[in-house]
Amino acid sequence: MCEFKDNTSCEHIPVLTEQIAERLSVPQDAVVVDATVGHGGHSLLFGEKLGPGGTIIGLDVDEKSLTRAQTALCDLECEVILVRSNFADLPDVLADEGYSKVDLIFADIGFCSAQLNDPKRGFSFQQNMPLDMRLDDRLKVTAEQIVNDYEEKELADLIFKYGDERGSRRIARYIAEFRKTQRIKSTLQLANVICKALNKFPSPGRRIHPATKTFQALRIAVNDELGCLEELLEAAPALLNKNGLIAVISFHSLEDRIVKNNFRENKRLQTYEILTKKPINPTDEEISRNPRARSSKMRIARRI
Numbered sequence: 001m002c003e004f005k006d007n008t009s010c011e012h013i014p015v016l017t018e019q020i021a022e023r024l025s026v027p028q029d030a031v032v033v034d035a036t037v038g039h040g041g042h043s044l045l046f047g048e049k050l051g052p053g054g055t056i057i058g059l060d061v062d063e064k065s066l067t068r069a070q071t072a073l074c075d076l077e078c079e080v081i082l083v084r085s086n087f088a089d090l091p092d093v094l095a096d097e098g099y100s101k102v103d104l105i106f107a108d109i110g111f112c113s114a115q116l117n118d119p120k121r122g123f124s125f126q127q128n129m130p131l132d133m134r135l136d137d138r139l140k141v142t143a144e145q146i147v148n149d150y151e152e153k154e155l156a157d158l159i160f161k162y163g164d165e166r167g168s169r170r171i172a173r174y175i176a177e178f179r180k181t182q183r184i185k186s187t188l189q190l191a192n193v194i195c196k197a198l199n200k201f202p203s204p205g206r207r208i209h210p211a212t213k214t215f216q217a218l219r220i221a222v223n224d225e226l227g228c229l230e231e232l233l234e235a236a237p238a239l240l241n242k243n244g245l246i247a248v249i250s251f252h253s254l255e256d257r258i259v260k261n262n263f264r265e266n267k268r269l270q271t272y273e274i275l276t277k278k279p280i281n282p283t284d285e286e287i288s289r290n291p292r293a294r295s296s297k298m299r300i301a302r303r304i
């Protein structure tokens with residue numbers, strides 16, 4: 001493991017690598033889009049299969065991720081183009097770089113381990129951090145603004161819709177009560193309010209922290225994660241060459257449902273053949289090596 005100047009550990013273990021190597025083969029001169037290049041772990045796998053005529057176009061909204069990807073990918077033979085962009089804007093990125101079609105669009109949605117541990121990001125309820133949650137620091141609205149400025153009902157709906165949290169109304173009520181006296185500014189403050197609302201507290205025997213679902217909901221809202229995924233999926237058929245592949249790894253059911261429905265709709269339109277009748281899951285061995293892989297699911301489709 002290495003340390004970067006920002007003191008966050010850079011170890012991010014790419015998930016489902018064996019299944020990707022088996023299922024996502026591309027010609028040596030392929031153009032591969034890694035829509036979430038992160039630390040470049042998956043791109044490195046693709047890049048090692050490409051020759052000098054191949055290209056990887058890596059996108060990420062996070063400047064720090066791109067710096068790490070650059071270091072990881074600098075020895076590849078193929079061309080590597082890294083762009084700070086939201087994958088929702090993939091059509092514009094490709095047009096700017098002079099590409100109309102590509103052979104693989106790959107996305108590994110969510111966040112990297114370093115982002116979770118970054119003290120400035122505010123994703124973690126294990127450490128005290130400012131309540132931010134923006135993957136892209138150019139975004140205007142932070143989790144602090146949502147938590148403190150949304151109406152109680154709006155907040156409850158958001159926590160229910162994006163977190164599937166059955167205690168959403170109680171949590172919103174406790175938040176609304178707390179913020180009458182002071183703004184909720186840190187992750188631990190918020191986590192404590194949630195624990196009190198649910199009357200559940202973290203303990204060694206409890207595998208999932210009581211604040212997990214609420215934090216997920218806020219992260220999804222701050223980064224418009226589902227909207228961006230929908231835009232990427234809607235754009236993809238027009239950007240793929242015939243026989244080109246699209247593969248998406250998601251980490252929760254809301255994302256997976258969007259991918260599943262989009263692939264089904266494209267099958268109905270005869271634009272895709274679905275190559276994964278059921279999503280590809282990690283093996284027990286991978287989960288024990290990398291617990292973060294536990295909830296990963298990959299779906300693959302082929303452009304007809």
Ligand SMILES: C[S@@+](CC[C@H](N)C(=O)[O-])C[C@H]1O[C@@H](n2cnc3c(N)ncnc32)[C@H](O)[C@@H]1O
Pocket residue numbers: 012013014015035036037038039040041042043059060061062065085086087088108109110111112135228
């Ligand atoms: C799970 S990590 C990807 C890890 C990468 N596959 C690797 O092996 O290193 C997800 C990355 O996607 C980025 N990301 C999340 N949403 C994005 C979006 N809408 N557009 C572009 N990048 C995004 C995050 O900043 C993060 O760096």
